[in-house]
Amino acid sequence: MIERAAPTDASVLISGERGTGKAFVARTIHELSPRAAHPYVAINCAAIPEGLLEREIFGHEQGADTGAVERRQGCFELDRHGTLYLDELADMATAIQAQLLRVVQERSFCRLGGHREQPVDVRLIAATSVNARAPVARGSLREDLFYRINVLTVTMPPLCDRREDIPLLVRAFAEEFGERDGTAIRTLTYEAMRTLERYFWPGNIRELRNVIERAMILATGDIIDVEHPPPDMLAPPPPRGGRGTLVPGMRIDAAERRLIEITLEHTGNNKTRAAKSLGISVKTLHNKLHKFRAADAAALRTATGRVSTPAGLRGRS
Secondary structure, three states: OHHHHOOOOOOEEEEEOOOOOHHHHHHHHHHOOOOOOOOEEEEEOOOOOHHHHHHHHHOEOOOOOOOOOOOEOOHHHHOOOOEEEEEOHHHOOHHHHHHHHHHHHHOEEOOEOOOOOEEOOOEEEEEEOOOOHHHHHHOOOOHHHHHHHOOEEEEEOOHHHOHHHHHHHHHHHHHHHHHHHOOOOOEEOHHHHHHHHHOOOOOHHHHHHHHHHHHHHHOOOOEEOOOOOOHHHHOOOOOOOOOOOOOOOOOHHHHHHHHHHHHHHHOOOOHHHHHHHHOOOHHHHHHHHHHHHHOHHHHHHHHHHOOOOOOOOOOOO
16 A cells, blocks of 8 residues: 555555554655655644644744744745655644645645745645544544545554564564664574564554664673563553453453454444444344443443453464
């Protein structure tokens, strides 16, 4: 999907948990695109106050307000012919979203306090840390803006759902830190790799990168063993409440419920698509949801009493 999206000029929406590599994907799309020789600007919409964010994106004229002592260019001017990456788009104030929608539609903008329309030649890539349809349903992300930006979608799965990637990522990080620090490339023992594959990774790829950097520093020889990753990885945390992770030994009815919840989240609560994906009828899905709601109190009591178990294991030897 990244390779198909990169050569085009279409807007891209990236979704995924924090630490799954959304910013890396956005930069990769830029570097593989015809705009690669032009600026790449990234803004975290959740980290910048509303008034400052508006200035950062659109710029302002001198005297636009008490703080505008001189004219300032915004991202749409500074990033001309390049790519603008807006992280945590759903945290952007709705008033700024309305202005952004106008820019996407009209391909022009005005600085704050200005009256002259300026053309826009910037590719837009946005990201959300949840399924983008969820903030649309809550009203924190404008529906019309969502449909304008969501031309191409790249979904980044959490690391616990892509454990087969761990050895490849470990090798890449080991090479990165080896080249940076001038050290030999470390080799993981079987037990150390199994520890990494069993861990739940609440911090996703970002956490894995930090773990490998730590292990590269602590290892005195060419081998990374089980004592080099953090000790708490030997006793993984319980499954996060927000994710429906299947674990060995759980009840069949609990596993069924979690699978249905994950599928509904993936389809944006579209029950027709979810039922088709699960291989059941929509009526059967509605009946199961009704049963889950009726038994919700008991399910909560069961969940709070469950013994903590390593999450996401798939029974592989």
